[in-house]
Amino acid sequence: MICEASPVGPLGADAEDGAITRLIWGRGGTLTQGALHDQLRDEMAAYFAGHLKKFTVPLAPRGSAFQQEFYTALCAIPYGETRTYGDLAADLGVSAQAIGxxxxxxxxxxxxxxHRVLAANGLGGYSGAGGIEAKVTLLRLEGAAGLLI
Known part of the structure; x- marks a missing residue:
């Protein structure tokens, strides 16, 4: 387990070839020891403590060329800031539905x-365990709660 008790519950991770491939909500994953495990555990703890603004642990999400471009765009959204589905759609030349x-x-x-992506007139959804409550928790942690009012 990477985080036994985070503000959004227990978190685990899977990794392959020295990079994180999946974050797992509510239980552990295949990444249980070693340097990558320790780096992710330490970065997650620092993030949840409000001390880390940008993760440096290697990531290797699977996905199409569009998804890879999308992941890059998400990682470019600064800590404590948000974008709308429409903003990202315009930047990437796709529909807001594709972004969702x-x-x-x-x-x-x-x-x-x-979690930094919002609907034009509200929070939008969130697929992490805990749904919208987890999204709100993460936005509050980053100091973006003023955007929610």
Whole structure:
């Protein structure tokens, strides 16, 4: 287990070839020891403590060329800031619905910060365990709670 007790519950991870491939909500994953495990555990603890603004642990999410471009765009959203589905859709030349679907398919939520993507008139959804409450928790942690009011 990477985080036994995070603000969004227990978190585990899977890894392959020295990079994180999936964050797992509610239970452990295949990454249980070693340098990558320790780095992810330490970065997650620092993030949840409010001391880490950008993850450096290697990531290797699976996905199409569009999904890879989308993940890069998500990682470019600064800590404590948000974008709308429409903003990202315009940047990537796709529909807002495509952005919503890509958010829902993000295998490494939190590290690839889909919680920073909001609907034009509200929070939108969140596919992590805990749903919208987890999204709100992460936005509050990052100091983006003012955006929610």
């Amino acid at each position: 679907q890509a958010c829902g398919a993000n295998p490494i939520a939190i590290l690839i910060p889909c």
